[in-house]
Structure formats: structure tokens, C-alpha cells
Amino acid sequence: xxxxxxxxxxxxxxxxxxxxxxxxxxxxxxxxxxxxxxxxxxxxxxxxxxxxxxxxxxxxxxxxxxxxxxxxxxxxxxxxxxxxxxxxxxxxxxxxxxxxxxxxxxxxxxxxxxxxxxxxxxxxxxxxxxxxxxxxxxxxxxxxxxxxxxxxxxxxxxxxxxxxxxxxxxxxxxxxxxxxxxxxxxxxxxxxxxxxxxxxxxxxxxxxxxxxxxxxxxxxxxxxxxxxxxxxxxxxxxxxxxxxxxxxxxxxxxxxxxxxxxxxxxxxxxxxxxxxxxxxxxxxxxxxxxxxxxxxxxxxxxxxxxxxxxxxxxxxxxxxxxxxxxxxxxxxxxxxxxxxxxxxxxxxxxxxxxxxxxxxxxxxxxxxxxxxxxxxxxxxxxxxxxxxxxxxxxxxxxxxxxxxxxxxxxxxxxxxxxxxxxxxxxxxxxxx
Amino acid sequence: xxxxxxxxxxxxxxxxxxxxxxxxxxxxxxxxxxxxxxxxxxxxxxxxxxxxxxxxxxxxxxxxxxxxxxxxxxxxxxxxxxxxxxxxxxxxxxxxxxxxxxxxxxxxxxxxxxxxxxxxxxxxxxxxxxxxxxxxxxxxxxxxxxxxxxxxxxxxxxxxxxxxxxxxxxxxxxxxxxxxxxxxxxxxxxxxxxxxxxxxxxxxxxxxxxxxxxxxxxxxxxxxxxxxxxxxxxxxxxxxxxxxxxxxxxxxxxxxxxxxxxxxxxxxxxxxxxxxxxxxxxxxxxxxxxxx
Numbered sequence: 001x002x003x004x005x006x007x008x009x010x011x012x013x014x015x016x017x018x019x020x021x022x023x024x025x026x027x028x029x030x031x032x033x034x035x036x037x038x039x040x041x042x043x044x045x046x047x048x049x050x051x052x053x054x055x056x057x058x059x060x061x062x063x064x065x066x067x068x069x070x071x072x073x074x075x076x077x078x079x080x081x082x083x084x085x086x087x088x089x090x091x092x093x094x095x096x097x098x099x100x101x102x103x104x105x106x107x108x109x110x111x112x113x114x115x116x117x118x119x120x121x122x123x124x125x126x127x128x129x130x131x132x133x134x135x136x137x138x139x140x141x142x143x144x145x146x147x148x149x150x151x152x153x154x155x156x157x158x159x160x161x162x163x164x165x166x167x168x169x170x171x172x173x174x175x176x177x178x179x180x181x182x183x184x185x186x187x188x189x190x191x192x193x194x195x196x197x198x199x200x201x202x203x204x205x206x207x208x209x210x211x212x213x214x215x216x217x218x219x220x221x222x223x224x225x226x227x228x229x230x231x232x233x234x235x236x237x238x239x240x241x242x243x244x245x246x247x248x249x250x251x252x253x254x255x256x257x258x259x260x261x262x263x264x265x266x267x268x269x270x271x272x273x274x275x276x277x278x279x280x281x282x283x284x285x286x287x288x289x290x291x292x293x294x295x296x297x298x299x300x301x302x303x304x305x306x307x308x309x310x311x312x313x314x315x316x317x318x319x320x321x322x323x324x325x326x327x328x329x330x331x332x333x334x335x336x337x338x339x340x341x342x343x344x345x346x347x348x349x350x351x352x353x354x355x356x357x358x359x360x361x362x363x364x365x366x367x368x369x370x371x372x373x374x375x376x377x378x379x380x381x382x383x384x385x386x387x388x389x390x391x392x393x394x395x396x397x398x399x400x401x402x403x404x405x406x407x408x409x410x411x412x413x414x415x416x417x418x419x420x421x422x423x424x425x426x427x428x429x430x431x432x
Numbered sequence: 433x434x435x436x437x438x439x440x441x442x443x444x445x446x447x448x449x450x451x452x453x454x455x456x457x458x459x460x461x462x463x464x465x466x467x468x469x470x471x472x473x474x475x476x477x478x479x480x481x482x483x484x485x486x487x488x489x490x491x492x493x494x495x496x497x498x499x500x501x502x503x504x505x506x507x508x509x510x511x512x513x514x515x516x517x518x519x520x521x522x523x524x525x526x527x528x529x530x531x532x533x534x535x536x537x538x539x540x541x542x543x544x545x546x547x548x549x550x551x552x553x554x555x556x557x558x559x560x561x562x563x564x565x566x567x568x569x570x571x572x573x574x575x576x577x578x579x580x581x582x583x584x585x586x587x588x589x590x591x592x593x594x595x596x597x598x599x600x601x602x603x604x605x606x607x608x609x610x611x612x613x614x615x616x617x618x619x620x621x622x623x624x625x626x627x628x629x630x631x632x633x634x635x636x637x638x639x640x641x642x643x644x645x646x647x648x649x650x651x652x653x654x655x656x657x658x659x660x661x662x663x664x665x666x667x668x669x670x671x672x673x674x675x676x677x678x679x680x681x682x683x684x685x686x687x688x689x690x691x692x693x694x695x696x697x698x699x700x701x702x703x704x705x706x707x708x709x710x711x712x713x714x715x716x717x718x719x720x721x722x723x724x
Contacts (some may be wrong), residue, residue, distance in 0.1 A: 010465045062550035064648075106550070204697065233694045238645075238654050241442040241572075241698065242689025249435050249690065262646045272561040273572045295556070 052098035053089055053361045055080075055348060056118050056148070058139070059129030063106025064235070064260050067289045068131030068340050072153070073101050074333050075341030076275035079348040089352060091359040097352070104130060108138040115139040119146045125366050126151065126351045131340050133159055133207045140164055148363040149370060151347040152283055153308070153340055155284070156211045166367055168391065169351070170383055171308035171343055172401040174212040178219045180306050181256065181281055184415045186223060194430045196279065200229035200252030202243055202259075202267070203283070209258045212283055216256055235263055235267045240270040241396065248276040253429065258283035265295050272299070279429040282306065290311065290335040293409050300406040302425045307404045309346075309383050310411060311337040313419045319381045336410045342382055349379040350389065371395065438569050439690045440683055445572065447682020448579030452640065453655055454662040454674040455586060456633030462669030463606040463626035466518070467526075469533040471659065472652025473540035474631050478506055479647040480548055486555050486642070495555055496577070499639040503600025506635025510628030518627060519620065537652065545649040552646040559643050578640045586631060586675045593671075602626050606669070658698070659687075661705045667715025676717055 039215045057076045059069035088094040102118050104111045111130070119127065119142060126149045130136040133154030140159070143150035149166045152159065155174045160167060172180075188194035199220055202211035209232065217227050228250045233243055244267065255278045259267060264286040271277070271297055282305025286292060293300050311329070316322045325345060329337035339347075353376075354369035355361060374387040383389075384399050389399055403415035405425060412422040457471040468474075483497045517536060519529040562573040593599035605612040605622040613619055638647075645651070662681050666673030681701055689697035708716055 014451075039642045062545075064552070066549075066551050090622070231694055236650075236654055238658070239446045239686070241446065242439075243694050245439055245442060245686075245690045262648070265554070265646065269561050270572075273563045274570050275563070291670075293552070 008393035052096050053092065053355065054098050054100050054122060054124050056115075056124040056127035056388070057099045057101045057129045057259050057344075058104045058111075058115055058118055058127055059101070059131065060106040060135060061101075061103040064262065065106040065132055065135065067261055067286070067291055068153070069104070069106075069129060071098075071119055071289070071338040071340040072131055072344040073131040074329065075337070075344035076101070076348060078325065078329055078332065078341070078344045082328075083352055087363075089355050091247055091356045097348075099348075100124070101129075104135060104139070106135070106339070108134045111135050111138045112142050115142040116146075119143065119148055123362065124142045124148055125355060125363060126347075128152075128344050128347045130154075133211065136167075137207065140167055143167075146363070147367070149351070149367045151344075153343050156207055156289060158207075158211065158219055160394050161335070164395070166363070166395075167335060168347075168370060168395040168397075170347060170397045171390075171399070173396070175204065175215045175219070176343045176401045177212060177284065177306045179402050180415065181216065181283075182219050182223045182225075184304070184403045185220075185225065185254070185281075187415060188427075188430060192426060192430055196253035196429065197224075197226055198228045198250070198252050199225050199254045199256060200227070200231070200247040200278070201227055202231050202233065202247070203257070204235045204259055204263065206235060208285070209275045209283075212258050213256075216283075220256075225254075229255075233263070235260060237242070237263055237266065241274070243267065244270045244274060244276060248274060249277065252278055254279045254281060256281050256283060257287075259286055261286040261289065261291060268299075277350055278431065279427050280304070284308065284339070288404075288411065289341045290338065293406070300409070302427055303406040304414070304427070305404050305406075305411070307339050307402050307411065308399075309339050310340040310402055310404055310413055311342065312410075312421050313402065313413045314421055315381045315384075315419060317421060319378060321378045322381050323383070325379070346379050346382050349377055353377045434568055436687075439687055441571065442568055442690075443683030443686030445575040445579050445682070446686060447679035448582040449575065449637070449641065449678075450655070450659055450662045450682055451675045451678025452578060452582040452585065452637040453634060453659045454622055454666070454678050455505030455582070455589060455671055456630035456637070456665065457659060458663045458669055458671055458674045459589065459633070460627055460630035461663070462519070462671075463602055464522075464623050464645040466529045466533070466627075467660075467668075468630065469530065469656070470537040470540060470652075471630070471634055472654075473537045473544075474506065474510075474570060474634035474652075475638045475641075475655060476544060476647060476652040477509070477540060477634030477647065478502055479642045479645070479651065480553075480638075481543055481635065482503055482639040482642040483548075483553050483555060483647055491555070495557065495639065495642050501602075502639040503632050503636045506638075507628045507632040509635070510631030511624055511632065513545050514624045514627040518623075522620075522623065537656075541649045541652070548647075548649070550649055552648045554646040555642055571672075572642045578637075578644070581640050582675065582678075585636070586671055589629075589633075589671055598625065658701065661701060665705060665708055665716055666715050670717055673715055673717030677715070680716075 059072045061069045080099045082096055084096045088096045104114050128151040131153045133156035136152035136154055137159055144164050144166050149168055151168045157173045201213055201216055203213040215228055227249050229252050284306050287305035287308055311326045326337045354366045357369045357373050358365040370391055380389045402413050404411035405414045413420045414424045453475055454656055460468045481502050482495055482498055486495050521532050559574045563570050593603055601617045601623045605619045609619045662678045666677035685697045688700045
């Protein structure tokens with residue numbers, strides 16, 4: 001018995017020794033220093049003070065969607081600072097706002113339980129942070145039941161057609177994404193004489209991947225291109241060589257990729273290993289994160305992807321207040337303000353405007369204002385080019401999507417031209 | 433034809449990786465008659481230890497040079513697990529082993545998540561995207577290294593079991609514990625060495641794979657399913673069988689994925705698995721019984 005206890009203590013010592021050697025704050029996907037401070041902000045059981053207007057920031061801070069979630073939390077915390085520094089909610093007597101952050105995990109089987117625990121623990125005017133369609137889909141019934149507006153960042157069309165009263169989205173859907181991707185390819189044909197016509201579409205077989213890939217295939221073919229590979233894969237794959245070899249064997253000159261970070265890196269690294277160099281058009285997702293640059297470095301130069309928003313676009317840059325937001329973000333977190341951070345920031349600003357409209361800090365009043373009112377606050381320029389925001393009856397906004405290109409370590413808008421801020425680096429594949 | 437050969441080469445290389453993980457599992461079964469459901473998690477732990485040592489040395493030491501300390505750490509870890517968890521259930525029946533190792537796999541996943549978080553961690557290595565040519569065929573360097581390591585480890589384990597006294601003692605114990613004991617061999621000690629060897633091999637595989645894959649707490653699950661198929665196809669306890677069946681599975685998976693569908697590849701592998709079980713239940717390369 002004594003020997004068993006001794007062995008048990010030895011194992012515990014072994015485990016704790018390793019825990020002491022490893023600081024989760026300094027480990028990240030690429031083995032470089034982690035500048036993300038979202039982990040510091042997680043406050044799973046805090047309900048804050050009653051003098052504040054609370055937002056439930058339920059975001060995946062662990063697992064495969066952690067990149068998304070951490071950026072959303074950063075955007076939320078920046079919004080908190082901006083709002084409170086400006087004096088809080090005027091119609092509520094200058095009440096400050098408070099972002100109560102909870103890790104939803106990346107597991108769709110847990111998110112509903114977590115959301116229920118959060119929303120029943122206190123009164124929240126809105127919830128945001130669920131950055132993928134599957135997570136939002138799992139949590140939405142809870143938000144609907146508890147009458148808390150939920151903002152989701154995913155592209156699934158189905159989600160917004162389910163008849164939820166409390167679902168909101170300020171980003172494009174899958175068809176808008178594809179419209180932008182095809183529009184850019186047509187521009188390459190018209191302006192630069194691109195002759196490439198064979199397109200491969202590879203996507204993870206999740207709600208996001210499937211919902212985006214189907215309209216992609218349809219619209220790409222309608223635009224006159226040939227989809228010669230249309231292949232799904234199970235996320236977290238052990239080997240990408242079959243997928244990449246299939247694309248290479250088929251002669252796909254352009255490849256549309258819808259992938260999460262770990263699989264994307266495997267796919268891109270495998271392409272490089274087998275000397276296969278198609279024009280890769282990202283479907284958002286892992287293409288939008290600073291971690292891509294940390295992993296690939298200079299190899300990101302020229303990579304093209306679709307995105308919902310961006311830290312820079314012509315309309316945002318023309319507005320000093322919007323510019324101040326992205327500058328403050330980069331100053332605080334050490335990297336550009338990612339798509340999900342921008343979305344979360346703007347979502348919060350819209351809710352704040354709704355609170356100013358209604359003078360009431362409850363989910364139902366906020367929801368009614370979001371549906372009935374037109375929103376004119378300056379931060380709408382970060383997602384829409386100079387127009388006021390009016391949600392559709394189903395809570396959807398459907399702005400147009402942007403095409404971004406990585407240049408010098410950051411993504412810049414290259415299409416549509418009225419939103420672009422940089423000239424396109426002509427892909428090498430177009431000048432062969 | 434060139435494309436087909438390239439595809440087969442890709443399959444051979446990934447098959448080598450499967451074999452690398454499978455060898456440890458088959459040794460544990462061959463000697464202890466335990467199907468270790470935590471073998472994927474030992475691979476995961478090996479990758480985390482490699483990553484941690486790499487970061488402790490400030491990324492200045494190649495992860496391949498860290499394989500030796502990783503192997504030593506994993507061997508000692510295997511000894512600890514054996515002494516504390518496996519020994520108490522030895523001789524208590526298959527269900528005890530199954531439940532214990534399944535529980536151990538969940539424990540290791542959650543401990544890893546607690547220490548390293550659930551995020552995906554990887555190291556930056558130029559080897560990750562390096563390759564060389566043999567004629568018209570592209571050979572990815574990292575996978576080639578892992579494949580060669582698999583061959584070397586199988587050879588070394590074979591020498592260990594055939595030529596060294598302790599290896600012969602392990603084989604004797606696997607064939608008959610009672611007779612081995614009569615010959616003065618300590619069965620418990622042989623079981624410990626064999627189990628620790630199996631864990632060490634899984635951890636070593638982790639050290640060879642960290643330049644290729646990101647590690648996360650549930651990584652073991654990704655490989656476990658296919659590796660079990662490899663071990664059973666090769667014949668439980670058959671080390672050479674694990675190597676050949678690993679390569680076979682890798683080739684089938686890659687050829688089906690390339691010429692048919694990536695999603696269908698695992699289905700075809702398991703249809704093959706079921707077919708083999710129906711006609712050769714002891715495995716493709718086994719004549720029946722345990723052969724180390």
C-alpha cells in the first residue's frame with residue numbers, strides 16, 4: 001500500500017513538474033510567443049456589478065476554434081473600453097458596460113449547457129462571440145428561450161432561416177462570399193488576361209464547409225469556370241497528401257479552400273512539399289488570422305481570401321473614429337484587428353445604439369430596436385460602405401463580402417475596388 | 433503510371449507512420465495480452481514532451497535531437513503506469529484491462545488539456561515542407577525520416593527480442609509465464625519492460641511526428657482508430673506484421689483518397705479490415721498464436 005502511495009505521489013510530482021515547465025500563456029500554435037491576452041480576461045463565473053450593463057461574451061477560447069474566439073473577446077474588450085471612456089450609456093444615466101467572458105469551448109455538445117448557465121446567471125442585453133455556425137446553431141435555442149439577442153459570425157444561410165426572433169448577423173452569407181470570390185476571378189480574367197479555368201474546391205465536411213462549398217460550386221460554374229475537383233474531408237485529418245495529389249493530378253489551377261487552422265497548415269505545407277503551386281483562394285476561416293503569418297511567414301505574401309470585414313478598407317480608413325479603433329487594437333494586442341474582432345466590436349456598438357434608442361437594458365427591448373430601427377453610428381463604416389444599417393425581419397444584414405490579399409504580413413482589401421486600399425500583387429500563377 | 437507510383441509512395445510513407453505507432457501497441461499485446469486503448473494518448477504525450485523540450489531550449493535544438501530524452505522520459509513514464517495501474521489488474525480479465533486503459537486515455541487527454549490547453553501547438557521547422565526527388569518522384573523529407581525510423585525501430589526491436597537475453601526472457605514470458613518463472617525469469621519485471629518499451633515507442637513516434645503535425649489533447653483519437661486496424665490486420669503481437677499492414681493501410685487509404693474520395697478512404701480500409709477478420713481472424717501475417 002505504501003509503495004502504491006509512493007508511486008502515486010511520484011506520478012503527481014511528474015505531472016506538476018511538467019505543468020511548472022509549461023506556461024500556457026507563452027505557448028501558441030506556431031511555437032512563438034503568444035501575445036493574446038484573452039486568456040487573462042476569461043471570467044467564467046463572474047456576474048459583475050449591478051451598476052453595469054452586461055454583455056455575455058461566450059466564445060470558444062479553447063480547442064479548434066480558439067483563434068476565432070480569442071479575437072472576438074479582444075474586440076469585445078476594446079468596445080468596452082471605448083464605450084466606457086465615452087461616458088457609458090447616456091440613456092441609462094451613464095451606466096458603464098461590462099463584458100462577461102466565458103469559454104464556450106469548441107465542442108458543440110457543450111456550448112448549449114454553457115450558454116444556459118451563463119444567461120440564467122445574470123441579466124444580459126445581448127450575447128456574441130460564437131464565431132462558427134455549428135456553435136451558434138447549438139446555442140441559439142437557449143438564447144431564443146431566454147430572449148437574449150445572439151449575434152453569430154458564421155456564414156450558414158440555414159441558421160438565419162430557422163425563424164429565430166433573437167438571431168442576428170452583420171456579416172455576409174455563403175452566397176455573398178462566393179460572389180466576391182467569383183467577382184475577383186472575373187476581374188483577373190478581364191484585367192490581367194488570366195486563362196486559368198480549372199478550379200478545385202476542397203472543404204471540411206462541417207456545417208460551415210458544406211454551406212459555403214455548395215453555392216461556391218454553383219456560382220463558379222455559372223461564371224464559366226470548370227470545377228474539376230469538389231472534395232470534402234473530415235477535419236483534423238492525419239494526412240493531406242491524397243487531397244493535394246488529387247488536385248495536382250486533376251490539374252486544378254485555382255483551389256478554393258474552406259478549412260480551419262490545423263488542416264489549412266497541413267494542406268498548404270503539403271502543397272509546398274509536393275511542389276504544387278495553384279492559385280489558392282481562401283474561404284475565410286483560418287486565412288484571416290495572424291497565426292497564419294506566424295506559421296508561414298513570408299509565404300503568406302500574395303495569399304488571397306474572402307473575408308467579411310477587415311482591419312482596413314477604404315471606408316474605414318476615411319473615418320478617423322473607425323481608424324482610431326483599429327489603431328488602438330493593434331497597440332493593445334500587437335497584431336492587426338482581425339475579422340472576428342471587428343465584427344464583435346461593431347455588434348456591441350449596434351447594441352449600444354439600440355440601448356440608447358430604447359433606454360431599457362433588457363434583451364427583448366434591444367431585440368425590438370435592432371429589428372425596427374435604422375442604425376447610424378459611425379462604427380457601421382467598419383462593415384458597410386457609408387450606408388446606414390437596417391436589419392431584415394430575420395435579423396440578417398448581408399453586406400457584401402471583401403476579397404483580401406496578404407501583403408507584408410497583413411491582409412488588405414483588393415476587391416471590390418471601391419473598398420480596396422492596396423493594389424493587387426498579381427499572383428505568379430497568372431503570369432506563367 | 434507516374435502519378436500512381438507517386439500516390440503509392442505517399443501511401444507507403446504515411447503507412448510507415450502508422451507502423452511506427454502500431455509497433456508499440458503490438459508489443460504490449462504480444463507480451464501482456466493487453467489491448468492498450470491509451471496508445472494514441474501515449475503518442476500525444478510524446479509529442480507534447482517534444483514540444484515542451486523544444487520550447488525549453490528556446491527553439492535552438494532540433495526536435496530530432498530531442499528524441500533520445502523523449503524516449504527516456506516515456507520509458508520511465510511507462511514504468512510508472514505499469515507499476516501503479518497495470519500491475520493491480522494483471523490476471524483479472526480482459527474487461528479490467530479494457531476499462532482501465534480507456535479510463536487512462538481520458539485521464540491523459542484531460543491532464544494534457546489542463547497543462548497545455550486545448551489549443552493546437554506546433555513547431556516551425558524547415559523540414560516540414562522539404563522534399564527531395566528520386567527520379568520523377570517527390571519524397572517529403574519529414575515523412576521519409578519517420579518511415580526510416582519505423583524500419584529502424586522494427587529492426588532494433590527484432591534484434592532486442594531475438595539476440596539479447598532480456599529480449600529472450602520477454603519472449604519466454606509471453607509464451608508461458610509459468611515456465612518462464614520456473615526458469616528463474618521474473619514475469620512482472622518482463623511485463624514492465626515490455627509495457628515501458630511499448631510506451632517508449634509511442635512517445636518516440638511523437639517526437640518524429642511533431643515537425644509534421646500540430647499536437648492537441650485529442651490527437652491520439654485521430655490515429656488510434658487506424659492504428660488498431662493496422663495492429664489487428666498484422667496479427668496481434670506480430671511486429672513485422674504491424675509494419676507491413678501499416679504500409680498496406682497507408683497505401684489503400686492514399687490510393688482510394690486520391691483516385692476515388694478522401695471521405696471514402698477510411699471506409700474502404702475498414703471494409704478491408706472486416707473482410708480480413710472474416711477470412712483470416714488472426715491477421716494477414718500471423719499463422720496463429722503470438723509471434724514476437
